[in-house]
Amino acid sequence: MIALTGTLVDAQRTLRDVAVIVESGIIRAVVPADELREYGVDKVYGGRGYLILPGLVNAHTHVAMARFRGLGEDVPIERWLNEIIWPAELEWDPKEIRRWALLGMAEALANGSTTINDHYFFANEIAEVAQKLGIRAFIGQTIMDEVDFPIASPEEGFRFFKRWDGKDDLVRPTLAPHATNTVSLELMKEIGEFARERDALIHVHLSQSRGEVETVKRRYGLTPVEYLKRAGVLNERLIGVHGIYLGDSEVELYSRSGATLVHCSLSMAKLEGRIAPIIELAERGTNIALGNDSPNPVGLMDMFEEMRFAAVLNKVWRKRTDVASAREVFRWATVGGAKALGLRAGLVKPGYLADLILIDARKPQFLPGENPYSHVVYSARGSDVEMVMVNGEVVYRNGLLTKIGKTLGELWGETEKNLAT
Numbered sequence: 001m002i003a004l005t006g007t008l009v010d011a012q013r014t015l016r017d018v019a020v021i022v023e024s025g026i027i028r029a030v031v032p033a034d035e036l037r038e039y040g041v042d043k044v045y046g047g048r049g050y051l052i053l054p055g056l057v058n059a060h061t062h063v064a065m066a067r068f069r070g071l072g073e074d075v076p077i078e079r080w081l082n083e084i085i086w087p088a089e090l091e092w093d094p095k096e097i098r099r100w101a102l103l104g105m106a107e108a109l110a111n112g113s114t115t116i117n118d119h120y121f122f123a124n125e126i127a128e129v130a131q132k133l134g135i136r137a138f139i140g141q142t143i144m145d146e147v148d149f150p151i152a153s154p155e156e157g158f159r160f161f162k163r164w165d166g167k168d169d170l171v172r173p174t175l176a177p178h179a180t181n182t183v184s185l186e187l188m189k190e191i192g193e194f195a196r197e198r199d200a201l202i203h204v205h206l207s208q209s210r211g212e213v214e215t216v217k218r219r220y221g222l223t224p225v226e227y228l229k230r231a232g233v234l235n236e237r238l239i240g241v242h243g244i245y246l247g248d249s250e251v252e253l254y255s256r257s258g259a260t261l262v263h264c265s266l267s268m269a270k271l272e273g274r275i276a277p278i279i280e281l282a283e284r285g286t287n288i289a290l291g292n293d294s295p296n297p298v299g300l301m302d303m304f305e306e307m308r309f310a311a312v313l314n315k316v317w318r319k320r321t322d323v324a325s326a327r328e329v330f331r332w333a334t335v336g337g338a339k340a341l342g343l344r345a346g347l348v349k350p351g352y353l354a355d356l357i358l359i360d361a362r363k364p365q366f367l368p369g370e371n372p373y374s375h376v377v378y379s380a381r382g383s384d385v386e387m388v389m390v391n392g393e394v395v396y397r398n399g400l401l402t403k404i405g406k407t408l409g410e411l412w413g414e415t416e417k418n419l420a421t
Helices: 033-039 063-068 077-089 094-110 123-133 154-164 185-198 210-220 224-231 248-255 265-272 278-283 303-318 326-340 372-379 408-420
Strands: 002-009 014-023 026-032 043-054 056-061 113-120 136-143 171-177 202-206 238-242 260-263 287-290 356-360 385-390 393-397
Touching: 002 033, 002 356, 002 372, 002 385, 014 033, 014 043, 026 033, 043 326, 043 372, 043 385, 056 094, 056 238, 056 260, 056 287, 056 303, 056 326, 063 077, 063 094, 063 113, 077 265, 094 113, 094 123, 094 385, 094 393, 094 408, 113 123, 113 171, 113 202, 113 326, 113 385, 123 136, 123 154, 123 171, 136 154, 154 171, 154 185, 171 185, 185 202, 185 224, 202 224, 210 224, 224 248, 248 278, 260 278, 260 326, 265 303, 278 287, 278 303, 287 303, 287 326, 303 326, 303 372, 326 372
Parallel strands: 002 043, 056 113, 113 136, 136 171, 171 202, 202 238, 238 260, 260 287
Antiparallel strands: 002 014, 014 026, 043 356, 356 385, 385 393
16 A cells, blocks of 8 residues: 555645555545554655645647647647648658657656547557556547548548557547548548447547638538537537637537537647637536647646646636636646546545645745645646656656656657757
8 A cells, every 4th residue: 555645635625634545546545644554554655745636637638749849839720730730740650659759748747647638640659658658548549531641541540449449447549530620520420420339539629720610611501519419429428629719609509518628728829819718618517628739839748837827818818817716727637637538536535546646845836835726726837746646556756757767857868869860
């Protein structure tokens, strides 16, 4: 058994001076720290001045895009995608994908993300990297048929799912149609049928550009959300991403469907100068999760940064200071993501998965410590994370990626050396 001690902070409660006891990948008990000796634990992490949090869930990302960090700055999303990112992605090879997926995933893990939901090409290679690193990963092979993109064939998307379905407890496949304008209605219906047969999650970009909305309207006379409904995929298995151009009627339709909307406030603010109607969706009962999108365009794999921007940008966008509280945003980054992915995680409670992070809060920005939610969202950085546990196993501690036996510095050195050659 392992124990983490300190102040527990999750979306439901805060408890000071507690011990979280972990056994066989599950949280077994949460007890006062002074009762710890009764449990005969083998190892104790943390102590006074530490925060015990549920692992953060990055519900939408493209980890291998660490390779493109800094590429295509200050251009709108359609130019960024069509003129800069897609041409670069066509140059990928499996070896490079592995190298950069490892770098992006390691950064995410070290910054407190215990789970990622990745949507990209060469999904098999990315899944194998996740398996070695010990991160909990939902991975989908990007699928397109309305764009000539050889590395995004529908056949490979279905093949990848079948290959990984049931193969690994931590690495699970999803279906990853690219977007409503890059996947035909016929193919989306096929994806929906496959998802029903396999009880699969569908992870799709939704209303991320004006061009997407206009294209779907021109082809089918539908909005993107109506398109998803027509295809038979608008249900609790759907994880829609971005939604920055959702209209009022779409908000109503989406909120009744049981689908999740992943909010990537920083990337959309940077690429399109706007964010999704998250407050309206949340008020209508939609499950909201957070994602960072990728190291390009946002620059970091840090969900603390994403929480902070989600809180602030929603206040600015709505011109209201009473929305997107620190506690609510923290819930999106933990409980919301776990719910979207069907995980019994996101809270520090007995019976939940032992996906936990330990923050060293013995620093000036964490005092006076009277509002832990504010400190987590507005004061913490990914660099404050000292230890990360996934499924009850310590996979990162003090710069060391324990499953692969490398430090972040060593990983940086290997990657930088490859760039130089």
